[in-house]
Amino acid sequence: MDVEDKKKMAALAALDHIQDHMIIGLGTGTTVQYMLEGLAQRIQQEHLNIIGVSTSDRTTKAANALNIPMKDLDDVGHIDLTIDGAGEIDKHFQGIKDGGAAHEYEKMVAISSDKNFWIVDDSKLVDTLGHNIPLPVEVVPYGSTKVFRRLANEGLNPSFRMVDKDHFYFTHEHNYVIDLHLQQINHPHHLALWLAHQVGILEHGLFLDIVDEVFVGTDQGVKNLVPEREKRY
Numbered sequence: 128m129d130v131e132d133k134k135k136m137a138a139l140a141a142l143d144h145i146q147d148h149m150i151i152g153l154g155t156g157t158t159v160q161y162m163l164e165g166l167a168q169r170i171q172q173e174h175l176n177i178i179g180v181s182t183s184d185r186t187t188k189a190a191n192a193l194n195i196p197m198k199d200l201d202d203v204g205h206i207d208l209t210i211d212g213a214g215e216i217d218k219h220f221q222g223i224k225d226g227g228a229a230h231e232y233e234k235m236v237a238i239s240s241d242k243n244f245w246i247v248d249d250s251k252l253v254d255t256l257g258h259n260i261p262l263p264v265e266v267v268p269y270g271s272t273k274v275f276r277r278l279a280n281e282g283l284n285p286s287f288r289m290v291d292k293d294h295f296y297f298t299h300e301h302n303y304v305i306d307l308h309l310q311q312i313n314h315p316h317h318l319a320l321w322l323a324h325q326v327g328i329l330e331h332g333l334f335l336d337i338v339d340e341v342f343v344g345t346d347q348g349v350k351n352l353v354p355e356r357e358k359r360y
């Protein structure tokens with residue numbers, strides 16, 4: 128089965144859990160796009176009163192185009208459910224969110240949500256994080272070469288994310304992204320703690336102990352995976 132079919136299948140399965148009057152966190156990415164289209168259709172056909180909270184400019188634009196009613200994170204008391212994609216998910220249900228470098232907003236919405244669902248195709252499931260994708264860290268431009276050197280000295284194999292050879296990639300908050308090419312993150316909690324203590328680093332793409340259910344599109348249909356653990360936040 129085509130990877131796009133798997134993404135769509137996962138996105139639509141997660142949407143089955145949406146009920147009237149919910150406030151929904153809307154993640155970012157190509158899988159989320161299918162979810163937005165399905166959500167817009169349900170809102171229209173079932174006359175649902177749903178409010179969306181966006182995690183990126185890209186999602187805001189797509190949601191507006193689909194006439195999904197939206198509010199800012201600061202204007203909602205809580206979020207019932209956030210549905211987002213993921214770059215990688217390991218066997219302990221820890222994740223890396225990477226692609227659009229929207230992870231700062233995505234994490235803020237995620238930790239404000241009663242529940243978090245991730246929608247992915249089965250290529251996103253890995254034994255150990257860092258296998259297929261780098262871990263992004265968002266850094267303030269001021270002094271960023273010093274932060275870069277600190278990361279390199281720790282053996283974290285950093286590279287600045289670039290749009291092209293002369294232009295840095297900017298996040299929503301106009302910060303740089305440094306990608307850490309780690310191949311294998313054996314102790315994600317240790318790494319997350321170390322990164323959180325580094326001056327100049329604003330956020331990183333490790334999403335630990337956040338997800339409540341994962342919907343995985345596979346050749347055999349959608350697998351619904353639920354971690355057995357307490358949430359830490």
Ligand SMILES: O=C[C@H](O)[C@H](O)[C@H](O)COP(=O)(O)O
Pocket residue numbers: 154155156157158159211212213214223224225226227228229230
């Ligand atoms: O910032 C981007 C996010 O972390 C995405 O949710 C993640 O990369 C998954 O994206 P996609 O569904 O396009 O693979």
